[in-house]
Amino acid sequence: MTTNEVYRIALAGNPNTGKSTLFNALTGLKQHTGNWAGKTVSLAEGSVHYKKNTYRLIDLPGTYSLYSNSTDEEVARNYIVFEKPHVTLVVLDATSLERNLNLALQVMEMTSNVIVCVNLIDEAKKRGIEIDELKLMRQLGVPVLKISARNKTGFPALLDTIDRMIRGEISTSPYAIQYNDETEGKISQLVPNVKKLVGDRFPSRWIALRLLDGDTSLLDEIQKRMHQEEESTWNTVQKTSGSHLENF
Amino acid sequence: MNLYEGNKGDRIRIKEVAIEGVMRRRLLDLGFVPGAVVDVLKKSPLGDPIAFRVSHTTIALRKEESIKITGELIQDDNE
Numbered sequence: 001m002t003t004n005e006v007y008r009i010a011l012a013g014n015p016n017t018g019k020s021t022l023f024n025a026l027t028g029l030k031q032h033t034g035n036w037a038g039k040t041v042s043l044a045e046g047s048v049h050y051k052k053n054t055y056r057l058i059d060l061p062g063t064y065s066l067y068s069n070s071t072d073e074e075v076a077r078n079y080i081v082f083e084k085p086h087v088t089l090v091v092l093d094a095t096s097l098e099r100n101l102n103l104a105l106q107v108m109e110m111t112s113n114v115i116v117c118v119n120l121i122d123e124a125k126k127r128g129i130e131i132d133e134l135k136l137m138r139q140l141g142v143p144v145l146k147i148s149a150r151n152k153t154g155f156p157a158l159l160d161t162i163d164r165m166i167r168g169e170i171s172t173s174p175y176a177i178q179y180n181d182e183t184e185g186k187i188s189q190l191v192p193n194v195k196k197l198v199g200d201r202f203p204s205r206w207i208a209l210r211l212l213d214g215d216t217s218l219l220d221e222i223q224k225r226m227h228q229e230e231e232s233t234w235n236t237v238q239k240t241s242g243s244h245l246e247n248f
Numbered sequence: 249m250n251l252y253e254g255n256k257g258d259r260i261r262i263k264e265v266a267i268e269g270v271m272r273r274r275l276l277d278l279g280f281v282p283g284a285v286v287d288v289l290k291k292s293p294l295g296d297p298i299a300f301r302v303s304h305t306t307i308a309l310r311k312e313e314s315i316k317i318t319g320e321l322i323q324d325d326n327e
Contacts, residue, residue, distance in 0.1 A: 065277035069270050099303050102277060214269070 006054045007166050010079055012107055013091030014100050015062035018119045020044075022091060022149035023059040043079065050159045053166070058085065064099070066106050067210075069217055077218075080110050081202060082225060087165050089158075091117045094124035094131055094146070108142065108174035109206050115161055116144045122151055141173040176205075186212055198222065249321060251300065251314040254288040261285050262319040271313065279303035280317060 013019040023029070027046025044059040060079055061072035080088055090107050092100040097118075108114050118131050137144040143161050147154030164170050178184065190208035198207065202222070210218045254260055262284050265275055279302040280286070287301040296311040309317075 065273065068274045068277060096304050099279060099305065213273075 004052055004054075006056055007086040008058060008083070009055045009162060010058045010060055010083075010085035010088045011091060012060045012076060012080065012088055012103065013062055013119075014064050014093060014103055017062065017091045017093040017100065018149045019062055019091045020059055022089075022117070022119060022147070023057055025149050025152050026155070027057055043075070048159070051163055053163070055162065063103065065102060066110075067213065067215065069215075074217065074221075077110075078221060080107060081206075082221070084111070085113075087113050087115060087162055089115050089117055089162075091119050091149075094118045094120045095127060095129060097131070104140070105175070105177060108140070109177070109209070110203055112142075112172050112174050113165060114142045114172065114174060115158070115165060116140060116142055117154075117158060118144060118146045119149050121146045121154070122148045139175060141175045143170060143172070183212065198226070249318065251286070251288075251309065251317045251319065252296075252298065252311055254298070254321075256288055256291060258288045259285055259322050260288070260319040261322050262317060264318045266316045266318065267313060275313065275317070278307055279305070280307075285322065286319075 011019050011023055023044065023046065026048050029044070029046040043061075046057050046059075048055045048057060058079065060076040063070075063073045063076050066073050066077040066080075079085070088107055088111055090104045092104060104114075104116055116136070118133060118136075121131065124131060131146060133144045133146050143165070145154055145158050145161060147158055161170070165172075179187070187205060187208045190211055191204050194204040194207050194211070198204065207218075207222075249260070251260060251262075262280060262282050264282060265272060265280055267275060284302060289299040289301050289306060291298050297308040298311075298314055299306055299308045300314075301307075
């Protein structure tokens with residue numbers, strides 16, 4: 001068992017799902033929550049201590065999607081794919097699951113360390129909406145928890161689930177969308193080549209899908225990141241060979 | 249018919265979104281997907297933009313987009 005470690009937990013969700021309210025309730029920070037689009041532009045960070053571990057929470061911008069290439073969406077997408085948080089919490093609005101699940105499915109294509117929080121559960125109850133979280137959990141293949149960030153209900157179970165996911169006690173099998181035969185055929189053609197280029201650094205099926213989407217901004221970003229990586233390796237090589245020369 | 253031709257009160261089931269690239273993605277994310285049913289809520293005085301109800305939210309579209317989304321009028325059996 002690990003102790004005294006710092007783990008990064010990213011919060012993703014549509015605008016107005018109470019993502020920042022959850023962030024504030026957990027971290028005790030007074031990050032201002034607003035009610036208009038693009039409120040959370042930069043990434044707010046705060047910490048929670050639980051069972052000797054520290055969770056660094058990162059509040060990603062609220063978005064409906066991760067693919068429309070607005071700055072907000074790029075920031076959220078890049079964080080999940082490139083910074084690889086230990087856990088990504090996807091916060092859903094219980095009163096409009098249909099719209100909210102779009103983002104959840106997108107995140108689940110990028111990483112398997114996903115926990116779905118169905119928030120505003122008190123509001124849903126008022127409107128006569130019942131959420132069957134066990135059924136959702138079975139269908140999505142990731143933990144689903146009902147919470148009310150405003151009333152701070154459901155937090156112990158949420159923190160416990162995060163803890164167990166970090167310790168590797170929960171194995172998820174995120175629901176993978178099956179596309180039509182043509183798309184699936186192209187994906188299986190692309191995946192081996194993508195793997196050759198990026199290895200296990202990034203999810204290859206997801207990158208193949210973005211290639212088919214013609215997402216050039218993602219390609220630029222990958223190229224930039226891999227270039228930086230190469231440069232830093234090269235610098236280390238130079239340093240070591242330099243010291244070798246001195247020895248010689 | 250396309251969404252731009254819809255009249256206030258019409259319910260239209262989307263068949264095709266003939267838009268490419270980022271705007272297509274945005275429309276799909278907002279719920280304008282083939283098979284979805286949208287209601288025509290309001291038209292502005294000059295008919296552009298038009299407000300639609302799609303997956304429990306009101307979204308206004310410009311003519312450029314609404315004219316490229318096609319579908320069929322559906323009869324409401326409840327009325």
